[in-house]
Amino acid sequence: MPTELVMPHEAVERFFGRLIDEGPVMGPRERVSQPGFIHFDWLSDAADLRLNYQTTTIPPKKAFFPPREVLFEFELTDPLKITAVREAESFTLVGVHPCDLAALRMLDDAYAREPAEACWPANRARARVIGVDCMPDEYCFCTSTDSCYSRAACDLFLTPIERGYLVEVLTPAGEDMLRVSDVSEATDEDREQAEAFRREKAGAMTARLDATPEELAEILESEEHTELWKEIASRCYSCGSCNTTCPTCFCFDINDEFDLGLTGGRRMRSWDSCQLAEFALVAGGHNFRRLRWQRVRHRWYRKFVYLYRTFGRPYCTGCGRCSRACTADINIVDVTNEIINRARERDRQGVQG
Amino acid sequence: MIDHDAVPPAEDITRFYQPELARVIGKWQMTEMMVLLRLQPASGERLDHAPGQFLQISLPGYGEAPISFCSSPTQTDSFELCVQSVGNLSEALHDLRPGDFVGVRGPYGHGFPVEDMRGRDVLIVAGGIGIAPLRSLINYMADRRRDFGRVIIVYGARNPSERLFVEDVEAWDARDDFETWFTVDEPDETWTGMTGVVTVPLREVEIDPARTTAAVVGPPVMYRYVAMELLNKQMAEDDILFSLERRFKCGMGKCGHCQLNDLYVCQDGPVFRYTQLIGRTEAIEVWAPDEQKG
Numbered sequence: 108m109p110t111e112l113v114m115p116h117e118a119v120e121r122f123f124g125r126l127i128d129e130g131p132v133m134g135p136r137e138r139v140s141q142p143g144f145i146h147f148d149w150l151s152d153a154a155d156l157r158l159n160y161q162t163t164t165i166p167p168k169k170a171f172f173p174p175r176e177v178l179f180e181f182e183l184t185d186p187l188k189i190t191a192v193r194e195a196e197s198f199t200l201v202g203v204h205p206c207d208l209a210a211l212r213m214l215d216d217a218y219a220r221e222p223a224e225a226c227w228p229a230n231r232a233r234a235r236v237i238g239v240d241c242m243p244d245e246y247c248f249c250t251s252t253d254s255c256y257s258r259a260a261c262d263l264f265l266t267p268i269e270r271g272y273l274v275e276v277l278t279p280a281g282e283d284m285l286r287v288s289d290v291s292e293a294t295d296e297d298r299e300q301a302e303a304f305r306r307e308k309a310g311a312m313t314a315r316l317d318a319t320p321e322e323l324a325e326i327l328e329s330e331e332h333t334e335l336w337k338e339i340a341s342r343c344y345s346c347g348s349c350n351t352t353c354p355t356c357f358c359f360d361i362n363d364e365f366d367l368g369l370t371g372g373r374r375m376r377s378w379d380s381c382q383l384a385e386f387a388l389v390a391g392g393h394n395f396r397r398l399r400w401q402r403v404r405h406r407w408y409r410k411f412v413y414l415y416r417t418f419g420r421p422y423c424t425g426c427g428r429c430s431r432a433c434t435a436d437i438n439i440v441d442v443t444n445e446i447i448n449r450a451r452e453r454d455r456q457g458v459q460g
Numbered sequence: 461m462i463d464h465d466a467v468p469p470a471e472d473i474t475r476f477y478q479p480e481l482a483r484v485i486g487k488w489q490m491t492e493m494m495v496l497l498r499l500q501p502a503s504g505e506r507l508d509h510a511p512g513q514f515l516q517i518s519l520p521g522y523g524e525a526p527i528s529f530c531s532s533p534t535q536t537d538s539f540e541l542c543v544q545s546v547g548n549l550s551e552a553l554h555d556l557r558p559g560d561f562v563g564v565r566g567p568y569g570h571g572f573p574v575e576d577m578r579g580r581d582v583l584i585v586a587g588g589i590g591i592a593p594l595r596s597l598i599n600y601m602a603d604r605r606r607d608f609g610r611v612i613i614v615y616g617a618r619n620p621s622e623r624l625f626v627e628d629v630e631a632w633d634a635r636d637d638f639e640t641w642f643t644v645d646e647p648d649e650t651w652t653g654m655t656g657v658v659t660v661p662l663r664e665v666e667i668d669p670a671r672t673t674a675a676v677v678g679p680p681v682m683y684r685y686v687a688m689e690l691l692n693k694q695m696a697e698d699d700i701l702f703s704l705e706r707r708f709k710c711g712m713g714k715c716g717h718c719q720l721n722d723l724y725v726c727q728d729g730p731v732f733r734y735t736q737l738i739g740r741t742e743a744i745e746v747w748a749p750d751e752q753k754g
Contacts, residue, residue, distance in 0.1 A: 189563075357716070374520070390550075408718070
């Protein structure tokens with residue numbers, strides 16, 4: 108049982124203001140050029156922080172796995188000179204929803220699998236994380252993916268209550284952040300209000316998957332050749348928005364950039380998308396997922412079968428970002444339920460016939 | 461739990477992505493499209509690869525690409541890579557001169573299980589540039605000849621001018637203890653050997669299926685037909701080894717580019733037993749002409 112404290116409304120801005128004074132803080136804020144659009148970005152004023160926000164378009168994984176990052180710089184001298192490039196400064200990532208916390212732990216595990224990748228954990232080690240609870244919209248389905256109540260990967264977790272936030276202190280780093288703050292012991296009344304918030308959250312979830320993760324994996328394994336993949340693919344544009352907005356996608360590309368002077372440059376790592384036609388293309392023009400339905404199917408299998416079988420949980424947090432972002436209105440919950448229901452319907456007919 | 465005090469130095473973090481330098485010590489134009497590079501690690505340390513493994517070769521500014529070793533690990537002072545001119549990087553690699561440096565990292569992946577193949581007959585089936593990784597295995601067996609039973613080499617090329625490693629091929633042909641079968645699809649006036657795709661000579665090869673391991677590398681379309689031929693010869697599916705090509709970006713099972721159903725070719729392969737590929741629908745390119753636009 109973690110320590111539970113209460114941070115009253117009037118102390119919240121002071122608390123985050125002090126964090127900002129101590130070092131860089133990234134959190135949900137309005138995009139300067141686009142009022143009303145909330146995204147994760149660096150904060151210079153605690154008043155800009157929006158802790159009560161709906162799911163962002165781009166998930167906070169970008170704090171640790173940027174869309175584009177430099178791996179090393181090179182100079183075309185003789186001999187060639189290669190210099191590793193890494194950000195080293197500590198920072199604090201605040202306002203992370205439970206689904207996105209769950210995603211951080213998934214990427215911890217995926218990148219740590221031997222042979223382990225080192226950029227992700229090094230960036231994770233630079234940051235303290237503060238989570239915050241939220242209310243769902245019609246795309247959210249985190250109760251189906253076991254991430255509705257995630258406290259993974261965070262040092263403090265805030266739940267809105269009447270007099271401010273109930274603060275769960277989950278690590279020594281979290282305790283340290285609160286050392287000069289105006290927090291007090293939580294009462295049973297505070298705890299009951301936080302519990303009521305969580306009940307309301309789960310109750311407000313309108314979207315859900317019609318199968319458990321294990322049932323879904325088994326159904327997908329039996330539905331590799333369903334016509335449904337082609338039906339979905341007939342609508343898909345292969346734009347990759349689903350991958351770009353996904354908090355658990357971790358594929359990447361590696362490319363070089365020359366400086367204008369052509370005397371040096373850098374090797375870059377950048378987000379990639381398995382939905383793009385060239386993702387599985389090899390030299391000589393062979394493409395192992397040339398057809399759009401193969402790529403669409405691959406995404407479902409990776410989330411709900413391959414990584415589920417490897418790590419014991421689906422690599423989907425129920426955040427609904429892919430459905431919100433889809434340019435063809437392909438909804439992950441609707442499609443998944445269609446697969447589940449067709450498979451069950453066929454099984455019923457098979458039993459009867 | 462994350463240790464907030466333990467951020468390692470930058471060069472340790474990017475170590476995996478960072479190439480070591482290797483010097484070009486020899487270069488041969490094998491065909492119009494193919495160049496053979498002989499390289500030596502600048503550190504003087506051996507890469508210690510197994511036949512069938514690959515490495516990532518890079519030229520700063522041009523990028524990085526995976527290429528299979530084509531020299532035997534018994535050749536200890538240097539290693540060789542066969543580079544096909546297909547893009548910016550490979551064209552730049554074609555322009556290298558002895559003394560130039562390239563970046564290398566690796567070796568990666570599971571190569572041919574040479575320890576399991578000890579004492580067995582080995583049937584090599586090479587199509588086109590598939591001969592490159594198999595040359596590593598063949599020359600390894602040549603240097604460890606007593607460790608293996610019969611060595612049978614079936615090599616098919618599109619036409620005589622696209623045959624690779626002609627000197628090696630002649631040396632294999634001249635050995636009494638190698639059985640060689642060479643064919644081309646499109647013969648010219650110089651060609652006196654067999655004509656037809658690689659399954660044509662393969663059909664005539666007689667083997668003891670229980671004693672034989674087959675090592676097969678070629679274009680994706682070849683695998684299905686070679687597998688049928690080998691199963692016709694009563695070979696066990698577990699004794700048929702296929703090496704698959706994918707566009708590895710990282711080599712550590714993370715970037716996702718080489719995923720074959722639930723497998724990562726860079727980690728679980730690139731050499732697979734046929735048993736591992738049965739039922740995995742992405743093992744070979746799907747040929748579906750009616751679904752081009754799917």
